[in-house]
Amino acid sequence: MSRCAKEDSAKKPPPVKDDGKGFGNVDKELSEAIGKLTYKDILPLKEKGYEETHEFLMKVIDLLFEYMKETYDRGDGVGAKDEGKGKVNARRGKILEFLHPEEMSQVLDLEVPDKPKNLQQLVNDCAVTLKHSVKTGHPWFFNQLSCGLDIVSMAGEWLTATANTNMFTYEIAPVFILMENVVMKRMREIIGSSFSNGDSILAPGGSISNLYAFLAARHRMFPGYKEKGLHSIKGQLVMYTSDQCHYSVRSCAAVCGLGTDHCVEVPSDSRGRMIPSELERLIVERKKRGDIPFFVNATSGTTVLGAFDPIPEIADICQKYKLWLHVDAAWGGGLLFSKKYRHPRLTGIERADSVTWNPHKLMGTLLQCSTIHFKEDGLLISCNQMSAEYLFMQDKLYDVQYDTGDKVIQCGRHNDIFKLWLMWRSKGTEGFEKQMDRLMELSEYMVKRMKESPDKFHLLLPEPELVNVSFWYVPKRLRSMPHGPEKEKILGKLTPVLKGRMMQAGTLMVGYQPLDETPNFFRNIISNPGVKESDVDHLMAELDRLGHDL
Ligand SMILES: *Cc1c(COP(=O)(O)O)cnc(C)c1O
Numbered sequence: 001m002s003r004c005a006k007e008d009s010a011k012k013p014p015p016v017k018d019d020g021k022g023f024g025n026v027d028k029e030l031s032e033a034i035g036k037l038t039y040k041d042i043l044p045l046k047e048k049g050y051e052e053t054h055e056f057l058m059k060v061i062d063l064l065f066e067y068m069k070e071t072y073d074r075g076d077g078v079g080a081k082d083e084g085k086g087k088v089n090a091r092r093g094k095i096l097e098f099l100h101p102e103e104m105s106q107v108l109d110l111e112v113p114d115k116p117k118n119l120q121q122l123v124n125d126c127a128v129t130l131k132h133s134v135k136t137g138h139p140w141f142f143n144q145l146s147c148g149l150d151i152v153s154m155a156g157e158w159l160t161a162t163a164n165t166n167m168f169t170y171e172i173a174p175v176f177i178l179m180e181n182v183v184m185k186r187m188r189e190i191i192g193s194s195f196s197n198g199d200s201i202l203a204p205g206g207s208i209s210n211l212y213a214f215l216a217a218r219h220r221m222f223p224g225y226k227e228k229g230l231h232s233i234k235g236q237l238v239m240y241t242s243d244q245c246h247y248s249v250r251s252c253a254a255v256c257g258l259g260t261d262h263c264v265e266v267p268s269d270s271r272g273r274m275i276p277s278e279l280e281r282l283i284v285e286r287k288k289r290g291d292i293p294f295f296v297n298a299t300s301g302t303t304v305l306g307a308f309d310p311i312p313e314i315a316d317i318c319q320k321y322k323l324w325l326h327v328d329a330a331w332g333g334g335l336l337f338s339k340k341y342r343h344p345r346l347t348g349i350e351r352a353d354s355v356t357w358n359p360h361k362l363m364g365t366l367l368q369c370s371t372i373h374f375k376e377d378g379l380l381i382s383c384n385q386m387s388a389e390y391l392f393m394q395d396k397l398y399d400v401q402y403d404t405g406d407k408v409i410q411c412g413r414h415n416d417i418f419k420l421w422l423m424w425r426s427k428g429t430e431g432f433e434k435q436m437d438r439l440m441e442l443s444e445y446m447v448k449r450m451k452e453s454p455d456k457f458h459l460l461l462p463e464p465e466l467v468n469v470s471f472w473y474v475p476k477r478l479r480s481m482p483h484g485p486e487k488e489k490i491l492g493k494l495t496p497v498l499k500g501r502m503m504q505a506g507t508l509m510v511g512y513q514p515l516d517e518t519p520n521f522f523r524n525i526i527s528n529p530g531v532k533e534s535d536v537d538h539l540m541a542e543l544d545r546l547g548h549d550l
Contacts, residue, residue, distance in 0.1 A: 017109040020127030022091065024066030028127050030059055035120030042119070052119075059123050067130045071137040071149050072530060074538075094506040095141050096134040104132065134509075139528060139535045140542075143509040145303070145331055145361045148528030152426040153366045156419030167202075167413035168391060168405025170398055177402050180417040183424065187357065188373050190336050190429075192350025199380050200373040201407055202416045206330030207248030209356040209372035210297070214239070214252040215409070216354060216374060217295045217324035219383035226383065230257055238262045238286045241297040242274035242309055243516070246328060249297045262291070271461060272307030274298065280317050287321075295324045300346055301332020301362075304515055304523055306466030308332060311348035319351075327352040330370065332466055334362030337429065338436040345465060359420050362439065362467070362527050363432060369416045380407040435529050442526045443467040446536045455479045456544060458491075460521055469524040473498060473543045475550040492519020494550045501546040508542040 020028060029035065034055050039045065042053040075093020091097070099107060108128065117125075135141060137149025165173045167180070184200035203209045218225055224232040237258050241249045243265040253263035264286070266279045283293045296318050298309040311327060318325040327349050335341045336349070336357070349355060355373045359365035374380065385406045392406045405411065427435070446469050450457035456479070460470040472491040481487050495512045499522075502508045512522045524539070 015103075015106040018107045018128050018131065020124045020131055023127045023131035024063065024070065026062045026066050028059070028063070028123055030055060030120050030123060035118060035123075037119050038116040040116070056119050056123070060126055063123070063126050063130060067133075067135075068137075068149065068151070068154075071135045072139070074139065074535075093140075094135075095138045095509055096503070096506050097132070098503045098506060099132070108132065137528065137530070139531045140507060140538060141509045141528070142524045142526060142539065143511045145525055145527060146364075146367055147525060148364045148530055150364045150366065150423060150529075153364070153419040153423040156422035157366045159422075160415045160418045163415070163418075165415060167415055167417075168403065168411065170400075170402035171396070173415065176415050176417055177404060179421045180404070181402075183417060183421050184371065184373070186424075186429075187371060191352075191355055191357075191373060194350045195355070195373055195375050197377055198373060198375045199377045199407075200371055201380060201404065202413070203370050203372055203408070204410070204414065205368055206246070206328070206356050206358045206361075206370050207251065209330065209358070209370050210246070210248050210326070210328055211252050211255065212372045212380070212408075213297075213324075213326040213354040213356065213374075214256060214295060216379045216383050217326065218256070220324065220353075220376070220379060221294055223382075233292070236262055236291040237295075238264060238291045238293045239295040239297065240264045240266055240279055240282065240293065240323075242266050242268045242272075242299060242302075244268045244272045244274075244302040244305065244307060245297060245299050246303050246330065249328065268307070271465070272302050272305035274309040274314065276310060276313035276317060279314060283317065283321055283323070293321060293323055295326065297326045297328055298352070299332075300327055300329035300349065301335075301466050303331060304468065304513060305461060305470060306332070306464055306468030308345040308465055311346070311351065315348050315351040324354070325352045326354045326356070328356045330356045330358040331361050333357030334359075334432070334436050335440075335466070337433040338440070339433070340437055341440050362436065363420075363423075364435070364527060364529060365420045365423055368414070369420050384409055438529060439467050439526055439531075442531055442533065442536060443469055445533055446524065446526070446539075449536060449540060453540070457540070458483060460518070467526045469526075470521055471524070472521050473547050476548050477550075488519050492521070494547070495520040495522060497550060498543070498547040502542070505542075505546060508539060508546075510539070510543075 034052050037052055042049045042056060046052070070091065073092055136144065136147060141147055165176065167173050167176060170177045180202065188195035188198055188200060201212065203212055218237070222233050239253060239258065239262065241263060250260050250263045253260050264282050266274050266282060268274050279296065286293050296314060298311055298314045300308050315325055329346065329349065332345065336346055353375050356370070357373065358370040360367045360369040387406065392400065392403055394400055405413065443464065447459065447464065450459055450471060456474055458472045458474055472495065474491065475494065478487060478490060492514065499512050502510065510522050510524050512520050514520050
């Protein structure tokens with residue numbers, strides 16, 4: 001492939017930098033006078049530069065609106081057939097126009113200049129950037145756990161960017177801090193009444209949320225660690241998690257001085273759920289050695305298979321051996337809204353000591369929005385407080401409990417609450433429930449459709465528990481071959497090739513990966529509420545169109 005690209009570029013004249021043409025239908029030109037201005041002629045350097053600033057910003061917003069339109073453009077259902085019909089429509093219905101990194105860096109002008117660029121150039125820069133971005137909100141983008149572009153949440157993110165404040169003190173973020181308190185309390189109530197009087201914080205991602213759980217658990221059991229360090233714990237701490245967990249759990253062991261050898265992987269069953277009897281066996285084994293088991297992570301919605309560990313059985317074991325129970329519901333947490341799907345998947349979650357829940361995954365809040373919740377109040381502050389004198393003075397005008405900055409291991413904290421709050425206002429708790437049920441319904445539709453074509457689609461799990469649908473696409477020549485390890489090996493080699501074809505066509509994106517002994521397979525995610533049954537049909541038709549001859 002890259003050799004091919006090289007030969008091509010040897011023949012062609014040097015590539016011209018893209019100026020954003022062909023992106024959207026808006027006129028990208030600022031009025032001539034304003035286009036020539038620079039940053040010195042708008043706010044904040046030009047005190048009364050409202051008019052110039054307004055024209056510039058409105059142009060940028062026009063471009064953003066075009067991007068949004070493209071994001072939801074299915075090309076009138078002709079996306080796939082549209083190919084080669086001429087340049088004008090070439091972008092319609094596409095998720096991306098793939099370029100290799102070398103080609104992309106030739107097309108983009110990314111240099112940061114010594115001299116100012118004018119406003120027209122900045123507008124063009126915005127257009128070029130959007131033109132070459134992957135439309136992760138497109139209904140045919142099934143590639144990641146975070147899909148979709150919620151418009152209200154995006155409006156919230158725009159406001160957040162404009163308010164541009166830091167979440168560490170009430171002093172500078174009064175509205176957002178109160179908002180955070182209300183929303184976090186509501187989320188804890190949804191987890192269960194045992195969490196109502198607990199504590200929560202928004203963290204930069206589920207990985208860091210899991211780290212907060214680990215830190216709080218260790219602090220709860222070994223309060224001397226904070227001051228005295230490693231030597232205050234007489235023995236080897238051990239944590240447990242299933243072999244299907246998110247890798248960030250293992251990363252806690254590496255980051256916090258346990259070592260990954262002491263993050264014990266508990267085997268899971270054929271559907272990817274932790275086997276509780278194995279957990280108990282491994283706890284007893286380590287205790288016999290004189291080690292100190294202290295932390296168990298149960299995953300609610302594993303990253304690849306979407307499996308839910310059986311919380312009640314795991315909670316019993318944690319109770320018996322006095323271990324901290326953390327539930328990593330970063331992915332599956334959204335189902336807490338759903339009366340239909342919450343049980344049995346998340347049954348028992350109220351027995352956990354801490355819960356990670358990412359609104360930026362199933363709930364579709366814009367990146368980034370991740371929360372960590374604790375049953376016990378006061379732990380976060382006691383664990384992480386450093387009492388920086390220049391920020392968290394105790395003699396302030398107001399109740400300093402509202403300063404959240406000393407509860408976290410960061411200093412400044414991005415405002416991730418507004419976009420979630422506004423989104424929640426827009427649809428109500430009821431709306432989130434409907435959204436969750438709809439995503440599950442669409443996934444069930446996909447499973448049903450694939451079962452109708454068993455020669456073309458081989459499902460890894462016949463009844464997925466979440467919106468992860470794992471499957472192999474079977475090309476024509478392999479359809480008569482009986483399914484087995486030999487065939488899986490071949491399919492495992494073809495899967496990345498088919499993914500490559502998808503990227504080149506730009507009409508579909510589905511992720512793939514191997515899992516333990518299982519060779520590469522596709523993992524489809526439906527977490528974009530804009531997806532319809534016809535998009536699932538498109539997905540299957542595209543796989544067939546692009547892959548039947550492999
Ligand atoms: C995505 C995910 C994480 C990590 O969340 P980030 O926000 O990407 O850091 C942790 N656990 C599970 C189960 C996840 O699916």
